[in-house]
Structures are given as C-alpha cells and as structure tokens.
Amino acid sequence: MEKLVIGIDVGGTRIRAALARSAGGGVLRTASAGAGNPRSVPPEVLASRLAACVAPLAAAEAPGTGRIAAVVAGVAGAEPRNPDDAGTRVAHAALRTALRRGGVRPVPLQIRGDTEIAFAAGPDAPSEGVVAIAGTGACAARITGRRQTATIDGHGWLLGDEGSGFWIARQALRAALRSLDGRGPATSLAGLLTAATGGGEPGERGAGAEAPGRAAAGPVVRIALVDAGFAGAPVEIARLCPVVVRAAAAGDAVAGAILDEAADHLAETVAVLAPAPGEPLVTTGALLAPAGPLLPRFTARMRPYDVTPAPVPDGLAGAVALARTML
Structure with a gap:
C-alpha cells in the first residue's frame, strides 16, 4: 500500500496542513484552521485546531489511496533545538492529541522550526543555505543539513523583529504623530492610518499631509493614532502595514523611507549570516513572499552578496518535503 505523509505549517496567524504521497507529486488534500503559536494559543485550543486540520486529511486515507506514515509540523513559537523548550513540548502534545x-x-512525527520548513519549501527542497522570514515578525536563519543552526533577530515586537510588518506599522504611527506635532515631515499617513483604524472625525482624517498648522490638528486624530498603537495586539497593529505600502506606492516620501529602512534591516539581518555567492536564499512571509511588497527592495540589497532570493508562499510544501525524508 502506498505511503502518505502529512505536512503542517503552524503559524501565528493560521494553521495549514496538506496530505501528499511519500513518493512525490502534488498535494492530495489540504485543510486550514486558526492561529497556532503554542506560546499564545492555549494547549487545548491548539489541539482542537490541529484536529480540525488533521481530520479531513485522515478521512482521505483509504485502501485505494494509501496510509499515513509520517507527520512533520513546522511551528512558529517552537524551538526544537532546545530540549526544554515549552513551545515544542506543547506543540508535540497537541499534535499527538490531534492525530488521535x-x-x-x-506514526513517526517531528516538530520543526518554522524557518526549517520555510527553507525546505524552496526550489528542489534545499538542505543548506539561508532563509529570511518577514511577516508580522521577522528573522533570518542558517540551515545546515535541513536543521536550523543559527538565528538572527526574531526577538519579538518589543525587542526586535526589525523590518517586520509590525515594525513598519509602528514606524508609520510614529511618523504620523511627529508630522501632526510639526516635528517631522508632512505625510499622508496620519489621515490614512486614522481612517484605517476607524478613528477621528470625518473632517479631521485628512490632517497631517499638506495641512497648514499641523500642530493645531484636532486632538481626536492624535488620540485615535495613539489608541491604535496601544490598544491592539502586535498582530493587529501589523495589519496597518498595507496602509504604508499603499501610501508609498502613491508617492508619500515618508512611507517610502519607512519601507526602505525596513528592507535595510532585513538585508542586515541576512548579512550577519554571511551568505556565500550563489547560496540558496529562501524568503517568505507576507512581506517577502512571491508578491511581497518588500521583495524588490530586499532583492536589490542582496545583489552585492551575489545571492538571489527564492520567494515561497509559505512553509507548507517544506513540511511535506521534510515528512518525506522520514521514510
């Protein structure tokens, strides 16, 4: 009977799972559920969400299809290299429960880091090289023998994740407030961010672009921007990142400078790993995926290192590829 594998990408925003043949070929079936970071999702909730993904895949297991023989889950918030890592323990227990x-x-199962499955999702499932992830958070890692051996950044929204979606949104909020105060250059970000958060009075939402007397802008706009920065969770603040991207595309110099600086940070993070000329560099996350808004800027900054980013949508294909190596 043909063997099947399950690959799972357990992300901070959603979980995706796929059933595939161990011998190769395309995915047979997929399923998805809500957020799965074991450091922020309660264990029972995580188990339930994983079960919601696994059940439809298991239902496809039949005499005419094959049997599930291995499972790999790449988990954001897990550090499998550390035997005492709480995130890994929680994820492993939750996955066992979900499979049951x-x-x-x-069946044999492995919990892998999200960087490992992201890298394995690259062209020809590479085993050696560098991966950069930029979504809500940001980090880069060196992969050796399909294992993460060094990590740069990924320190979270408070201490790091420079160049991430959260970082971009926070910089935009700061720039908007500086503009309103008259301490920074004029920008459309104040009005755009206020509108995006639903704050401010209709007549005040345009304040901050070319409005004279910016320091006299209505306090409701300021309060709305400050509330947006303090009231939301990091993932909610990061959702303002597309506002910055659109403003930059429309010619806002301040927004464009924020995106340039974000790309600088991501390039610096990768540079610490000293990529060799021609070495595989896989990128993913909303900002560095195939249509990611930072990908052109980041690619330009990688040219001096003679490496070309290979963007992938997510790590799901990598989880499948790693599951196949277990058989």
Missing part, C-alpha cells in the same frame, strides 16, 4: 482525535494511528 483525527483517527490517525501512531
């Missing part, structure tokens, strides 16, 4: 609930017999 989904009707999957006990």
Whole structure:
C-alpha cells in the first residue's frame, strides 16, 4: 500500500496542513484552521485546531489511496533545538492529541522550526543555505543539513523583529504623530492610518499631509493614532502595514523611507549570516513572499552578496518535503 505523509505549517496567524504521497507529486488534500503559536494559543485550543486540520486529511486515507506514515509540523513559537523548550513540548502534545482525535494511528512525527520548513519549501527542497522570514515578525536563519543552526533577530515586537510588518506599522504611527506635532515631515499617513483604524472625525482624517498648522490638528486624530498603537495586539497593529505600502506606492516620501529602512534591516539581518555567492536564499512571509511588497527592495540589497532570493508562499510544501525524508 502506498505511503502518505502529512505536512503542517503552524503559524501565528493560521494553521495549514496538506496530505501528499511519500513518493512525490502534488498535494492530495489540504485543510486550514486558526492561529497556532503554542506560546499564545492555549494547549487545548491548539489541539482542537490541529484536529480540525488533521481530520479531513485522515478521512482521505483509504485502501485505494494509501496510509499515513509520517507527520512533520513546522511551528512558529517552537524551538526544537532546545530540549526544554515549552513551545515544542506543547506543540508535540497537541499534535499527538490531534492525530488521535483525527483517527490517525501512531506514526513517526517531528516538530520543526518554522524557518526549517520555510527553507525546505524552496526550489528542489534545499538542505543548506539561508532563509529570511518577514511577516508580522521577522528573522533570518542558517540551515545546515535541513536543521536550523543559527538565528538572527526574531526577538519579538518589543525587542526586535526589525523590518517586520509590525515594525513598519509602528514606524508609520510614529511618523504620523511627529508630522501632526510639526516635528517631522508632512505625510499622508496620519489621515490614512486614522481612517484605517476607524478613528477621528470625518473632517479631521485628512490632517497631517499638506495641512497648514499641523500642530493645531484636532486632538481626536492624535488620540485615535495613539489608541491604535496601544490598544491592539502586535498582530493587529501589523495589519496597518498595507496602509504604508499603499501610501508609498502613491508617492508619500515618508512611507517610502519607512519601507526602505525596513528592507535595510532585513538585508542586515541576512548579512550577519554571511551568505556565500550563489547560496540558496529562501524568503517568505507576507512581506517577502512571491508578491511581497518588500521583495524588490530586499532583492536589490542582496545583489552585492551575489545571492538571489527564492520567494515561497509559505512553509507548507517544506513540511511535506521534510515528512518525506522520514521514510
């Protein structure tokens, strides 16, 4: 009977799972559920969400299809290299529970870092090279023998994640407030961000671009921007990043400078890993995926190192590829 594998990409925003043949070829079936970072999602909730992904895949296991023989889950918030890592332990237990609930017999399974599955999702499932991830957070890692051996940044929204979606949104909020105060250059970001958060009075939402007397702008706009920065979780603040991208595309110099600086940070993060000329560099995350808004800027900054980014949508294909290596 043909063997099947399950690959799972457990992200901070959503979980995606895929069933595939161990011998290669395309995905047979996929499923998805909500956020899965074990450091922010309660264990029982994580198990339930994983089970919601596993069950429809297990239902496809049949005499005419094959049997599930291996499972790999790449988990944001897990550090498999550390035997005492709480995130890895929680994810492993939750996945075991999910497989049992989904009707999957006990099979070999691995919890891998999200950088490892992201890198393995690159062209020809590479085993050596560098990966850069920029979404809500940001980090880069060196992969050796399909294992993460060095990590740069990924320190979270408060201490790091420079160049990430959260970082971009926070810089935009700061720039908007500086503009309103008269301490920074004029920018359309104040009005755009206020509108995006639903704050401010209709007549005040345009304040901050070319409005004279910016320091006298209505306090409601300022309060709305400050509230947006303090009231939301990091992932909610990061959702303002597309506003900055659109403003830059429309010619806002301040927004463009923020995106340039974000790309500088990401390039610096990768540079610390000293990529060799021609070495595989896989990128993913909303900002560095195939249509990611920072990809052109980042690619230009990688040219001096003679490396060309290979963007992938996510790590799901990499999780499948790593599951196949277990058989």
